Amino acid sequence: NAGVTQTPKFRVLKTGQSMTLLCAQDMNHEYMYWYRQDPGMGLRLIHYSVGEGTTAKGEVPDGYNVSRLKKQNFLLGLESAAPSQTSVYFCASSYRQGNTGELFFGEGSRLTVL
Amino acid sequence: KNQVEQSPQSLIILEGKNCTLQCNYTVSPFSNLRWYKQDTGRGPVSLTIMTFSENTKSNGRYTATLDADTKQSSLHITASQLSDSASYICVVSEASSSASKIIFGSGTRLSIRP
Numbered sequence: 001n002a003g004v005t006q007t008p009k010f011r012v013l014k015t016g017q018s019m020t021l022l023c024a025q026d027m028n029h030e031y032m033y034w035y036r037q038d039p040g041m042g043l044r045l046i047h048y049s050v051g052e053g054t055t056a057k058g059e060v061p062d063g064y065n066v067s068r069l070k071k072q073n074f075l076l077g078l079e080s081a082a083p084s085q086t087s088v089y090f091c092a093s094s095y096r097q098g099n100t101g102e103l104f105f106g107e108g109s110r111l112t113v114l
Numbered sequence: 115k116n117q118v119e120q121s122p123q124s125l126i127i128l129e130g131k132n133c134t135l136q137c138n139y140t141v142s143p144f145s146n147l148r149w150y151k152q153d154t155g156r157g158p159v160s161l162t163i164m165t166f167s168e169n170t171k172s173n174g175r176y177t178a179t180l181d182a183d184t185k186q187s188s189l190h191i192t193a194s195q196l197s198d199s200a201s202y203i204c205v206v207s208e209a210s211s212s213a214s215k216i217i218f219g220s221g222t223r224l225s226i227r228p
Contacts, residue, residue, distance in 0.1 A: 102163070103160070
């Protein structure tokens with residue numbers, strides 16, 4: 001079982017460049033999430049989706065955009081990368097609403113913005 | 115503000131020894147509390163879930179406790195093994211219709227030495 005797959009795993013960007021992180025899940029989950037993890041801090045929710053074609057803002061959405069065109073995919077975009085976006089990004093999915101269902105995480109994508 | 119505080123931040127113990135990790139939270143209204151294990155370079159994986167009515171739950175050598183009155187939880191690891199070296203994250207969910215009401219602690223980094 002692949003579970004939740006994130007690509008790419010590593011990326012280095014220059015300030016102002018754009019990029020897209022792809023998350024794919026094969027568990028037929030309705031809910032998908034993008035988190036960022038920074039040293040000494042808990043995971044923080046960037047954006048989430050409660051189903052195909054829906055997206056919603058989380059705790060730290062500024063500077064990011066997302067799309068959920070297909071149920072199995074959730075894309076996170078950075079239009080103009082900034083050094084403050086250097087972080088490890090995790091995608092997660094859940095069968096039920098996140099605050100009741102178990103979150104299944106991908107392996108993470110480490111992004112460095114110079 | 116809903117918060118989840120974990121202690122200690124880091125812990126080093128010898129293989130075979132026991133240890134206990136602590137989690138205090140101020141999340142209200144409370145839905146459930148999960149402990150996740152995050153190996154270095156990997157995504158978090160759920161170990162246990164505790165609901166309001168549960169005091170203790172075991173998963174192999176891991177035993178989680180919950181005191182909903184004092185808003186405290188602990189994760190006890192028995193007879194530690196080298197593979198237990200990881201970060202352990204306490205995650206508390208708020209009872210809400212929103213999928214975003216999940217608060218992550220910053221984790222305890224556990225190192226098991228041979």
